[in-house]
Each structure stands twice: as structure tokens, then as C-alpha cells.
Amino acid sequence: MDDSHAVVVGGGIGGLSAALALHRHGWRVTVLERAPELREVGAGLSLMANAVRALDALGLGPALRRGGHGEAPGGMRNRHGRWLSRVDASEMIRQLGTTALGVHRATLHRTLREALPASSLHTNATVEHVESGPDHAEVRYQGPDGPHTLTADLVVGADGLRSQVRAQLWPQHPGPVYAGSTTWRAAIAFPDPIPAAITWGPGAEFGMVPIGDGQLYWYGAVNAPPGGHAPDELAAVREHFGHWHDPIPALLAATPPEAVLRNDIHYLAAPLPSYVRGRVALLGDAAHPMTPNLGQGAGQAIEDAVVLGAVCAGGAERVPAALAAYDEQRRPRSQSVARASYVAGRLGQQLHNPIAFAMRNIALRLIPGRVALRSMARYADWRPPAG
Numbered sequence: 523m524d525d526s527h528a529v530v531v532g533g534g535i536g537g538l539s540a541a542l543a544l545h546r547h548g549w550r551v552t553v554l555e556r557a558p559e560l561r562e563v564g565a566g567l568s569l570m571a572n573a574v575r576a577l578d579a580l581g582l583g584p585a586l587r588r589g590g591h592g593e594a595p596g597g598m599r600n601r602h603g604r605w606l607s608r609v610d611a612s613e614m615i616r617q618l619g620t621t622a623l624g625v626h627r628a629t630l631h632r633t634l635r636e637a638l639p640a641s642s643l644h645t646n647a648t649v650e651h652v653e654s655g656p657d658h659a660e661v662r663y664q665g666p667d668g669p670h671t672l673t674a675d676l677v678v679g680a681d682g683l684r685s686q687v688r689a690q691l692w693p694q695h696p697g698p699v700y701a702g703s704t705t706w707r708a709a710i711a712f713p714d715p716i717p718a719a720i721t722w723g724p725g726a727e728f729g730m731v732p733i734g735d736g737q738l739y740w741y742g743a744v745n746a747p748p749g750g751h752a753p754d755e756l757a758a759v760r761e762h763f764g765h766w767h768d769p770i771p772a773l774l775a776a777t778p779p780e781a782v783l784r785n786d787i788h789y790l791a792a793p794l795p796s797y798v799r800g801r802v803a804l805l806g807d808a809a810h811p812m813t814p815n816l817g818q819g820a821g822q823a824i825e826d827a828v829v830l831g832a833v834c835a836g837g838a839e840r841v842p843a844a845l846a847a848y849d850e851q852r853r854p855r856s857q858s859v860a861r862a863s864y865v866a867g868r869l870g871q872q873l874h875n876p877i878a879f880a881m882r883n884i885a886l887r888l889i890p891g892r893v894a895l896r897s898m899a900r901y902a903d904w905r906p907p908a909g
């Protein structure tokens with residue numbers, strides 16, 4: 523291939539996955555990340571089977587299966603610990619052809635980073651302006667030594683929830699909105715074997731996911747006004763969840779206060795009309811920030827990356843047709859996953875009315891296992907493009 527050059531704005535999971543997918547298809551890539559260091563802030567992640575398959579397509583599946591934890595059977599419980607539904611993990615693996623994975627975000631980020639040429643990664647590089655012409659696109663950014671301009675055949679806007687690239691290319695778009703919930707999360711040392719599971723209380727959810735190497739990731743989400751902060755966030759988590767079933771109190775007791783992160787949840791209520799403008803494509807949270815209720819945000823970003831790499835395999839000359847194919851393949855799927863995730867949150871974590879809450883729990887107990895499995899597998903059953 524000629525010297526096809528892509529600039530990726532943002533070095534999160536989405537940006538690095540995109541850079542790697544393009545690099546594997548022969549592109550020269552430049553990743554511009556505004557942070558002084560390339561790293562992932564956050565605790566753990568659930569990677570559903572679709573995300574694991576996408577990572578397989580990037581050649582990283584084996585390393586991540588070693589570095590993470592193949593999720594054990596789990597399911598849904600009420601806050602007293604009674605199972606509402608259980609997942610038959612072996613049947614799920616049989617249907618989807620792979621386990622889901624629990625992984626530390628830092629492990630995933632490092633694995634992606636190490637698969638890329640170090641010379642392609644630039645930190646302290648804040649992108650200020652992106653412009654697309656018919657034959658090339660231009661990126662202006664502030665580097666540690668002043669302003670720079672880069673010309674590229676393709677620009678990937680992977681700059682996350684508050685994407686500057688999205689705001690610039692779709693200036694009329696209203697941007698993300700608050701979903702009504704705040705979350706706390708932490709990755710902790712907790713060597714006891716625990717199945718990945720979710721617990722629901724009224725307007726609240728607690729989840730736990732083993733992430734390998736004697737570590738466990740937990741999160742707690744509650745309905746709340748936006749912008750809240752507690753002087754001691756761990757104490758706030760204990761107030762909400764400290765009296766829930768075992769092992770939740772033990773997990774909180776094993777959590778150092780400084781390990782706790784708090785984030786309000788935002789999503790794109792108005793889906794974008796396109797992920798592409800000229801030679802610029804949006805990817806990951808820049809394109810489709812979603813609520814975390816289906817554990818699919820990063821998974822969709824990695825899928826985006828794999829498809830982008832595949833459609834761009836023909837190099838710079840075919841970029842316009844490739845990006846049209848990218849938009850066509852990725853927008854309907856990622857937007858339907860985002861919608862389903864929002865609905866899952868409304869009927870799951872956010873459900874608060876006592877009657878609706880009790881009816882939902884009864885219904886869950888009555889649903890046959892294979893029906894529950896089918897609905898859980900629905901969005902995880904994705905295969906990368908052939909070739």
C-alpha cells in the first residue's frame with residue numbers, strides 16, 4: 523500500500539483500537555492524546571463476547587484472556603441475595619463461541635498500546651481543529667512545543683464523550699445528556715472466587731466482576747441529581763450498599779478510599795445522523811456515548827475499530843467509499859445497542875416505583891433460562907467482517 527496516513531484524535535480504548543486496526547491493514551498512524559501520559563483512568567470492564575471477538579480480530583484475544591478473567595456463571599440477585607435469574611455460562615459460551623471477559627482497564631489499554639509502534643503515539647497533544655477536504659484532511663493541535671498542523675488521508679475522532687471533533691463537525695447537535703444516575707467503581711485485591719453478578723435494589727444496582735490476578739471490579743449505581751460529590755465517596759457507597767447481601771459489605775471493607783471513582787452517566791439522547799464527514803470518521807464514545815447498563819460502550823468502540831480497519835484495507839484512495847461503508851455498518855448497530863442499554867437501565871438499575879420493581883423481579887424469576895440467555899446474548903452475538 524502507498525503511504526496512507528491516518529491521524530487518530532484520542533488515545534483511549536477506542537482510539538488505540540482504531541490505530542491498531544489501521545496499522546494492521548498497512549496504514550501509518552499518528553495518535554494524538556491530550557493527556558501528558560497514555561493511560562486509562564478507571565477500574566475494570568466487562569467485555570462481552572462481541573468485544574472479545576473484536577479483540578481476537580486485532581490479534582489481542584490470547585493476551586487478554588491471559589491477563590483478564592473468563593467470566594464465571596452469574597446472574598441477577600435482589601439486595602437480600604436471592605437469585606432472580608442465573609446465567610448458564612457453558613450454554614452461553616456454546617452459543618457465542620467465546621467467554622465474556624472481566625479485565626482491568628489498565629491491562630486492556632496497555633495491551634493495545636504495546637501492539638502499536640511507540641513512534642505513533644503522541645501525548646500532550648490537544649487537537650483544536652479538524653477540517654476535511656476532498657483529497658485529504660487537516661488536524662491542528664497544540665503540542666508540548668507549540669502549535670502543529672498535520673495532513674492525513676483519514677482522521678478518526680476518538681475523543682470520547684465530550685468530543686471536540688463531534689462538536690465541530692455537527693455544531694447543531696445538542697451533545698450528551700445526563701441519564702439520571704451516578705456510579706462509583708473500584709478495582710480491588712480480592713482473591714476469593716466470586717461469580718460476576720448484578721444486584722438490584724430500588725433505583726440502585728451493584729455489580730461485581732472478577733478481573734484476573736486476584737483482583738475484582740465492583741460498581742454501584744444510584745438514581746441521583748447530576749454533579750453530586752461526597753467528601754468521602756466510599757462512605758457514600760457504604761451508605762447505599764453496605765447493608766446489601768454478602769459479599770458486598772466485604773468488598774467495600776476491602777476497598778481503599780482512594781480507589782473509588784465517581785462518574786455521572788451521560789449518553790447521546792439524539793443519535794447522530796452520520797458518523798462520517800468527508801475524510802473524518804467518529805468512533806467510540808465520540809460517536810455513540812451510551813449508558814453502561816449492557817456493558818457495551820468499550821465493546822462497541824472496539825467493534826467500530828475492527829470494521830474501520832477492514833473497510834479501509836484498500837488504502838487512502840478508497841477512503842470516501844470506505845467511510846460510507848463504515849457508517850452503514852456501524853451506525854445502525856451501535857445506535858441500537860445504545861438504545862437497548864438505555865432501556866435496560868430504565869427497567870433495571872433505575873426502576874424505583876415499588877410496584878413496578880416487585881413486578882419486574884417476579885417476571886425475572888418466571889422467565890425460562892433459555893429466554894433470559896437469548897436476550898443477554900442478543901447484542902453479544904457479533905462477528906467481525908471476514909478477511
Ligand SMILES: Cc1cc2nc3c(=O)[nH]c(=O)nc-3n(C[C@H](O)[C@H](O)[C@H](O)COP(=O)(O)OP(=O)(O)OC[C@H]3O[C@@H](n4cnc5c(N)ncnc54)[C@H](O)[C@@H]3O)c2cc1C
Binds near residue numbers: 532537570
Ligand atoms: C461507569 C462506567 C462503566 C462502564 N463499564 C463498561 C463495561 O463494563 N464494558 C464496556 O464495554 N464499556 C463500559 N463503559 C463504557 C466505556 O468506558 C467507554 O465506552 C469507552 O471507554 C470509550 O472509549 P473511547 O476511547 O471512545 O473514549 P475515552 O475513553 O473517553 O477516550 C477519549 C480520549 O480522547 C482524549 N481526548 C479528548 N479530547 C481530546 C483532544 N481535543 N485532543 C486529543 N485528545 C483528546 C481523552 O483524553 C481520552 O484519552 C463504562 C462506562 C462508564 C462511565
